[in-house]
Amino acid sequence: MVLQLFAGHSFYGGGAVVAVVLAMKKIPYQFVLVDMAKKQHKSPEHKARHPFGQLPALDDDGFVIYETRAICKYLENKYPGQGVRLAPPLSDIKGQAMYDQMLSVELCDFYRPMLRVAQEVIFKPMFGAETNQANLTDGVNDLGMKLDVYEGILAKQKYIAGNELSLVDLYHLIYAPGLAPAGVDIMTRAERPHVARWWNELISTPTYVKLKAEGYPIEA
Ligand SMILES: N[C@@H](CCC(=O)N[C@@H](CS)C(=O)NCC(=O)O)C(=O)O
Numbered sequence: 483m484v485l486q487l488f489a490g491h492s493f494y495g496g497g498a499v500v501a502v503v504l505a506m507k508k509i510p511y512q513f514v515l516v517d518m519a520k521k522q523h524k525s526p527e528h529k530a531r532h533p534f535g536q537l538p539a540l541d542d543d544g545f546v547i548y549e550t551r552a553i554c555k556y557l558e559n560k561y562p563g564q565g566v567r568l569a570p571p572l573s574d575i576k577g578q579a580m581y582d583q584m585l586s587v588e589l590c591d592f593y594r595p596m597l598r599v600a601q602e603v604i605f606k607p608m609f610g611a612e613t614n615q616a617n618l619t620d621g622v623n624d625l626g627m628k629l630d631v632y633e634g635i636l637a638k639q640k641y642i643a644g645n646e647l648s649l650v651d652l653y654h655l656i657y658a659p660g661l662a663p664a665g666v667d668i669m670t671r672a673e674r675p676h677v678a679r680w681w682n683e684l685i686s687t688p689t690y691v692k693l694k695a696e697g698y699p700i701e702a
Pocket residue numbers: 490492495496497523535536537538548549550551
């Protein structure tokens with residue numbers, strides 16, 4: 483049975499990142515649309531796949547897994563030598579340690595404040611709620627402080643976990659590309675030239691650009 487990706491319409495969510503990884507690793511898959519507008523993600527059928535009733539989820543011949551980062555890691559571990567390699571080999575203990583370190587940084591230091599900003603400028607407006615300016619300012623300041631640290635890291639290396647593109651870089655594509663269209667240009671400010679260089683390259687990744695232009699599903 484073919485591998486199935488269950489995801490929504492949203493270009494900025496985790497489903498798009500899984501689709502990018504599937505394409506970069508040349509893994510054939512079937513895209514199954516779960517329509518959030520119709521609340522299909524809260525249906526008993528989908529909750530059997532994802533008990534939190536969220537997207538995305540993956541079904542690999544009966545093996546069902548959810549959480550964007552866990553899905554991508556599973557795909558990389560299952561197909562390490564296929565398509566683009568997106569993590570250091572498991573035998574590279576120090577490379578793995580550096581990679582794990584930045585996996586935590588993305589989730590704890592980047593994603594948390596980025597989500598605060600995204601709530602105010604992407605999700606609240608989407609659902610007709612008003613942006614809380616104080617929350618937005620706090621979120622932008624907090625994210626800016628983290629990006630100051632990123633600037634130092636990216637001054638010394640090409641990507642966030644080293645000199646090779648990895649899953650950690652791609653995880654930053656969850657929601658954050660939606661900030662600039664919503665008026666928050668924090669990822670490309672002139673005072674952080676290395677962050678801007680890294681970010682511009684990331685959002686210009688051909689597979690990602692193709693997904694944005696053509697929508698799901700995409701092939702490498
Ligand atoms: N940490 C999860 C977040 C999943 C998530 O919040 N997905 C959104 C769509 S992009 C969703 O399902 N929202 C509906 C809800 O939380 O009820 C992941 O990365 O997969």
